[in-house]
Amino acid sequence: AMHAVATRGSLAGIAITQAEANSADYGDSIVALRASAQGDAGRAIRMLQNSPLAPSLGAGFADLTGSGPVTGELAMYLPIKDFEQRIITVMTKLDGIKLQQRQQAVEASDLKGVFWVRNREIEAPSLTGQFLGGPLQVSIKTARQKNGDLSTQVNAQGTVAAEPLRPVAHLPVNAGVSGTADWRGFMTVERSADREVPAHGTLRLSSDLRGFASKLPEPFAKSAQTARPLTVTATFGGEGGPRIQAELGRDVHALLQWRSKPEDPPIERGVLSFGASAPTVLPRAAGLWLTGRLDSASISDLVNLKWDQPRGRPLNEWLGGGDLAIQRLEVLGYAFANASGRMRSGNRAWEIDVNSEGASGHLTVPYTFPGEVPMVLDLDRLRFGESVRSGEGEPDPRQLPAIRVDIRDLQFEGRQYGHLQAELTRGTAGMTLNQFTMKHAAFEAKGSGSWLVRESGAECRLEFEAESRNVLAFMNAMQLGSLVAGKHGRISANLSWPGPPESSAIERLSGRLAIAAENGSLTSVEPGAGRVLGLMSIAHLPRRLALDFGDLTGEGLSFDTLRGTFQLTDGEAYTDNLTLRGSAAEIGIAGHTSLRNRTYDQTAIVTGQLGASLGVAGALAGGPAIGAALLLFSRIFKEPLKGATRGYYRIMGSWDDPQVRRIDAQEMKETQQVAAPPRAGEAGSEPSP
Numbered sequence: 001a002m003h004a005v006a007t008r009g010s011l012a013g014i015a016i017t018q019a020e021a022n023s024a025d026y027g028d029s030i031v032a033l034r035a036s037a038q039g040d041a042g043r044a045i046r047m048l049q050n051s052p053l054a055p056s057l058g059a060g061f062a063d064l065t066g067s068g069p070v071t072g073e074l075a076m077y078l079p080i081k082d083f084e085q086r087i088i089t090v091m092t093k094l095d096g097i098k099l100q101q102r103q104q105a106v107e108a109s110d111l112k113g114v115f116w117v118r119n120r121e122i123e124a125p126s127l128t129g130q131f132l133g134g135p136l137q138v139s140i141k142t143a144r145q146k147n148g149d150l151s152t153q154v155n156a157q158g159t160v161a162a163e164p165l166r167p168v169a170h171l172p173v174n175a176g177v178s179g180t181a182d183w184r185g186f187m188t189v190e191r192s193a194d195r196e197v198p199a200h201g202t203l204r205l206s207s208d209l210r211g212f213a214s215k216l217p218e219p220f221a222k223s224a225q226t227a228r229p230l231t232v233t234a235t236f237g238g239e240g241g242p243r244i245q246a247e248l249g250r251d252v253h254a255l256l257q258w259r260s261k262p263e264d265p266p267i268e269r270g271v272l273s274f275g276a277s278a279p280t281v282l283p284r285a286a287g288l289w290l291t292g293r294l295d296s297a298s299i300s301d302l303v304n305l306k307w308d309q310p311r312g313r314p315l316n317e318w319l320g321g322g323d324l325a326i327q328r329l330e331v332l333g334y335a336f337a338n339a340s341g342r343m344r345s346g347n348r349a350w351e352i353d354v355n356s357e358g359a360s361g362h363l364t365v366p367y368t369f370p371g372e373v374p375m376v377l378d379l380d381r382l383r384f385g386e387s388v389r390s391g392e393g394e395p396d397p398r399q400l401p402a403i404r405v406d407i408r409d410l411q412f413e414g415r416q417y418g419h420l421q422a423e424l425t426r427g428t429a430g431m432t433l434n435q436f437t438m439k440h441a442a443f444e445a446k447g448s449g450s451w452l453v454r455e456s457g458a459e460c461r462l463e464f465e466a467e468s469r470n471v472l473a474f475m476n477a478m479q480l481g482s483l484v485a486g487k488h489g490r491i492s493a494n495l496s497w498p499g500p501p502e503s504s505a506i507e508r509l510s511g512r513l514a515i516a517a518e519n520g521s522l523t524s525v526e527p528g529a530g531r532v533l534g535l536m537s538i539a540h541l542p543r544r545l546a547l548d549f550g551d552l553t554g555e556g557l558s559f560d561t562l563r564g565t566f567q568l569t570d571g572e573a574y575t576d577n578l579t580l581r582g583s584a585a586e587i588g589i590a591g592h593t594s595l596r597n598r599t600y601d602q603t604a605i606v607t608g609q610l611g612a613s614l615g616v617a618g619a620l621a622g623g624p625a626i627g628a629a630l631l632l633f634s635r636i637f638k639e640p641l642k643g644a645t646r647g648y649y650r651i652m653g654s655w656d657d658p659q660v661r662r663i664d665a666q667e668m669k670e671t672q673q674v675a676a677p678p679r680a681g682e683a684g685s686e687p688s689p
Contacts, residue, residue, distance in 0.1 A: 003020075003021070003022050003023075004022075005019070007019075011035075011037070011047070013040075013043040013046075013047075014037045014043055014044055014047060015037060015038055015039050016035055016036070016037050017037065017038060018035065019033070019034070019035035020034045020035070021033050021034075029080035029081045030077070030078065030079050030080065031076075031080065032077055032078070033074070033075070033076040034073075034075050034076075035074045036071075036073055036074075037071070037072050037073075037074065038070065038071040038072070039069075039070065040067060040068070040070070041066035041068045041069070041070045041097040041098070041099070042065060042066050042067045044066075044070050044072065044092065045064055045065065045066050048090070049061065049062060063101050063102045063103060064099060064100070064101060064102075065099070065100050065102055066097055066098055066099045066100070067098050068094070068095070068096055068097030068111075069095045069096065069097065070093065070094055070095065070097060071093045072090060072091055072092040072093065073089075073090070074091075075087075075088075075089045076089075087118070087119060088117075088119055089116070089117070089119075090116070090117045091115075091116050092115045092116075093113075093114050093115075094112050094114075094115060096111065096112055097110075097111050098110075098111070103262075105167050105168055106131075106168045107131075108129050108130065108131045108136060109130045110128075110129045111127060111128070112127070112129065113125070113128060113138075114126075115127070115140075120142075120150055120191065121142040121150060122140055122142050123140060123141055123142060124140040124141075125139060125141075126138075126139055127139070131158055131160075132160040132161060132164045132165050133159075133160065133161025133163065133164040133165070133180070134158050134159030134160055134161055135158055135159055136156065136157075136158040137156065137157050137158065138154065138156045139154070139155045139156075140153070140154050140155075141153055147193060149191065149193050150190070150191040150193075151189070151190055151191075152188070152189040153187070153188050154185070154186070154187040154188075154189075155185070155186055156184070156186075156187075157182070157184045157185070158182070158183060159180050159181070159182050159183070160180065160183055160207075161179075161180045162177040162179055162180070162212060162213075163177075163178075165177070167309065170307070170309075171216075172216075172305040172306050172307050173306050173307060173308045174215075174305060174306050175214060175215065175216050175305070176213070176214060176216065177212070177213065177214050177215075177216075178212075178213045179211045179213050179224045180212065181207050181208070181210060181211050181212035182207060182210075182211075183206065183207040184205070184206050184207070185203070185204065185206075186203075186204050187202065187203045187204070188202050189201035190237075198237055198238055198239070199237060200235070200236060200237020200238065201235070201236055201237065202233065202236075203232075203233070203234045203242075204231070205230075205231070205232045206229070206230065206231045206232075207229070207230050208228070208229050208230075209227065209228050209229070209230055210224075210225075210226070210227040212224060217298050217301035217302055218294070218295070218296050218297060218301075219248075219249075219251060219252055219274060219294060219295075220248070228248060229247070229248075229249065230246070230247070230249075231246065232245075232246045234258075240260045241257065241258035241259045241260040242258045243255075243256070243257055243258070244256040244270075247278065251274060251275055252274060253272075253273045253274075253278035254270065254271070254272050254273070255270060255271050255278075255280070255281075255282060256269075256271075256288070257269045257270060265317045265318040266313070266318055267287065267288045267318050268286065269282045269283055269284075269285070269286055269288075270288045270289070271283055271290075272288060272289070272290050272291070273290075273291050273292045274291070274293060274294050275293045277292070279291075283320070285320050286320060287319055287320025287321070287345075288319050288320055289320045289321055289322055289323075290319075290321075290322030290323070290324055290343075291322065291323050291324065292324065293324070293326070294324065294325070294326045295327050295328065296326065296327060296328040296329070296330070297324075297326045297328075297329050297330070298329075299329070299330060299331045299332070300330060300331070300332065300333065314367060314368070315367070316345055316350070316367045319345070320345065321342075321343045321344040321350075322341070322342070322343045323341075323342050323343075324340065324341055325338075325339070325340045326341075327339075329356065330388060330389065333390065334358075334384045334385055334386075334387055334388060335388045336356045336357065336358040336359055336385075337356060337357045337358065338356055338357055339355070339358075340354070340355050341353065346364070348366065348371075348373045349364045349365055349366045349373050349375075350363075350364070350365045351363075351364060352365060358382070358383040358384070358385060359379060359381060359382050360380045360381050361377070361378050361379030361381070361382075361407075362378045362379070363376065363377060363378070363379075366401050369399055369400060370398070370399055370401050370426055373401060374401055374403060375402070375404070376403075376404045377405045377406065377407060379406070379407045379408070380408050380409065381407070381408065381409040381410075382407045382409070382410050383409070383410075383411040383412075384413060385413070385414075386413060387413070394458065394499065394500055395500055396453070396458075397426075397430035397431040397451040397452065397453065397458065397500075398429065398453055400426060400430075402424060402425050403423075403424040403431075404422075404423055404424075405420060405421060405422040405423070405424075405436075407419070407420045407421075413479075413503075414479050415477065415478050415479050416440060416477040416478075417438050417440060417477075418438050418439050418440030418441070418443075419438065419439045420436065420438050421436065422435070422436035422437075423435055423436075429453055429454075430451050430452035430453050430458070431450065431451040432450045432452075433447075433448050433449040433450060433462075434448060435447075436448070436449075436464075438466075440474075440477060441473065442468055442469075442470050442474040442476075442477050443466055443467060443468035443469075443470075443473075443474045444466070444467055444468075445464055445465065445466035446464065446465060447463050447464025447465065448462075449461050449462040449463060449464075451500065451501060457498060457499070458498065458499055458500055459497070459499075460498075460499070460500065461496045462493070462494075462495050462496075463493065463494045464492070464493055465491070465492045465493075466490070466491045467489070467490050467491075468488070468490070469487065470487070471484055471485055471486035471487070471488070471489040471520055472484065472485040472486070483522060484520060484521075484522060484562070485521050486517040486520025486521075487518065487519040488517065488518050488519065489515075489516065489517040489518075490515070490516045491513070491514070491515050492513070492514050493511065493512065493513040494511045494512050494513075495509050495510070495511035495512075495513070495568065496510050496511055497509050497510065506571070507571045507595055507596040508570060508571050508596075509568045509570075509571055509573075509595060510568050510569050510570055512567060513565070513566045513568065513573070514563075514564070514565045514566070515563060515564055515566075516562065516563040517561070517562040517563070518559075518561050518562070519560065520558070520559055520562065521558040521559065522557040522559070522580070557580070557582065557584075558582050558583070558584070559582040560581050560583070561581045562580045562581075563577075563578075563579060564577050564578030564589075565577055568595070570596075571594065571595040571596035572592055572595070572596070573592060573593050573595060574591070574592040575589065575590060575592070576590045577590075578590070585606055585607065586606075586607050587604055587605070587606050587607075588604065588605050589602050589603070589604045590603055591603050593655075598654055598655045598656075599652070599653060599654055599655070600651045600652055600655070600658050602650075602651045602652075603648065603649070603650055603651070604649040604651060605647075605648055605649075606648075606649070648662070648663050648664070649662055
């Protein structure tokens with residue numbers, strides 16, 4: 001017989017406060033040990049990880065770390081001759097310890113309670129603590145079946161807070177998650193009496209997410225007040241990774257086969273389905289596949305998501321592709337109705353087929369931005385409707401790939417541009433538009449430009465020429481109204497502006513623009529027709545002239561030529577040579593229009609052949625005041641006008657509703673004594689029609 005007692009010692013860094021060993025008969029080769037210990041949870045965990053109990057505690061226990069005070073009791077019954085019949089029992093009292101997985105950012109803290117391990121059986125009647133920002137309660141029990149199999153059940157419940165959950169779930173920093181939500185969890189682990197048979201089991205988590213808010217893109221956004229049930233069920237066992245089935249509300253379903261090796265992509269195969277139908281079988285192809293129907297989706301919201309930590313593997317390594325139908329799709333701030341798309345991974349880019357009321361064709365989108373692979377837009381039509389949201393932040397052209405564009409039917413906010421072909425290359429400073437062409441039934445255009453980042457910020461340049469054989473059709477295509485008709489027209493421009501290419505850039509334009517038209521007429525002006533970049537205020541004169549000189553206007557004011565040059569400075573356009581010449585009259589305009597405020601401030605002089613209105617013209621043409629006024633106007637206006645002076649006009653007010661008022665010579669003289677604008681005509685001659 002043997003009996004030994006120790007009152008102090010240590011084992012693997014754990015302090016032994018009381019220990020006793022007994023063997024009633026050496027011949028039986030049976031040893032019984034009992035010990036009391038106390039120490040740090042981290043040391044105790046490492047001791048168990050290196051003990052014969054480790055396989056019974058599961059693979060997850062091998063990556064567990066911890067800290068904090070623990071006390072425990074150890075009892076061992078060791079039949080040396082039949083060691084498989086050994087019984088090892090460990091009782092541990094947790095007193096506010098912390099546990100964490102080595103590969104995870106999540107931890108459980110302030111854990112308290114009693115934890116039992118008897119060989120492969122695990123018991124914990126009531127554990128409490130803190131987990132993901134909220135309270136945690138856990139109970140564990142193990143039942144032994146008649147055949148020796150073990151069934152362990154874990155029940156847990158708690159409250160999760162948004163902020164500590166975000167990094168654990170790898171959510172973006174601008175996900176807008178807030179609040180708290182209660183959750184419940186249940187896990188069963190089935191282990192065979194045969195230790196060689198792998199364990200298998202099921203984990204189920206559920207929450208109604210009430211109290212939890214999210215500003216993630218649809219369909220993952222929700223308010224804190226509404227409930228949206230979330231259930232996640234994972235089955236595990238064998239050599240493969242867990243199979244996961246999840247549902248969020250009634251319209252988001254997932255079926256995933258998770259990876260079996262840490263070095264593999266996270267999702268081996270899987271499908272994320274939107275709509276009423278839940279997937280029942282895994283896809284044959286590798287990766288995650290997106291399917292189903294969505295009421296709405298926003299590409300801008302997806303692109304704007306930002307992470308404050310590495311996002312792991314590139315998207316193309318685990319996303320296989322998708323087939324989606326979206327009732328309302330937002331792209332670049334514009335909405336597209338009834339959109340459908342098919343996405344597949346290609347050589348070095350996503351290959352996407354799209355079809356909607358506003359867009360149809362094929363897109364090639366590189367896996368990474370920037371890079372050597374160009375983005376390609378090969379579309380039969382692209383029709384941008386009205387903007388549904390403003391831009392959020394200024395994009396960086398240095399982060400874009402090269403772009404090739406071939407759009408057979410381009411429309412932007414109702415304006416028809418026809419067939420657009422363009423080629424953009426990228427450099428260290430940004431994007432260069434090497435060339436573009438537009439071909440429409442009413443006009444053709446070509447040009448080049450750039451979008452570069454300078455020391456002072458981003459700057460765009462655009463140089464183009466447009467020519468039309470049907471000015472009225474061109475005006476209609478550009479939604480400029482039917483105020484000008486002509487057989488031939490031409491526009492040339494050399495423009496620049498700070499910031500990105502966007503609709504509001506018109507308010508910041510600088511440079512030069514010249515217009516010319518021939519053999520046409522100015523028709524009656526409909527409301528709002530003054531939006532010809534705010535430069536065609538001359539078109540508002542026929543309505544006023546019809547009151548003064550019916551012999552000049554008739555149903556419309558015909559012209560042989562209409563031409564002018566404008567100098568633009570930070571959204572303010574000046575002209576000193578906008579001229580309409582016809583057989584009945586000639587009109588000249590000098591002054592400026594604000595592209596920023598959409599207003600006019602211009603003066604017009606009308607001359608014509610003497611006829612029925614000779615009395616009025618004669619009165620205007622005589623006297624020293626008229627001579628002085630003409631001298632002042634001629635110093636500003638650079639094109640000589642023919643015929644007798646018929647009248648002077650002030651054009652002021654908004655583009656949509658300008659006020660055209662006839663003035664006398666004295667008022668015109670006073671008006672022209674104001675400082676003259678920059679001389680647009682000196683920037684170059686206007687184009688010939």
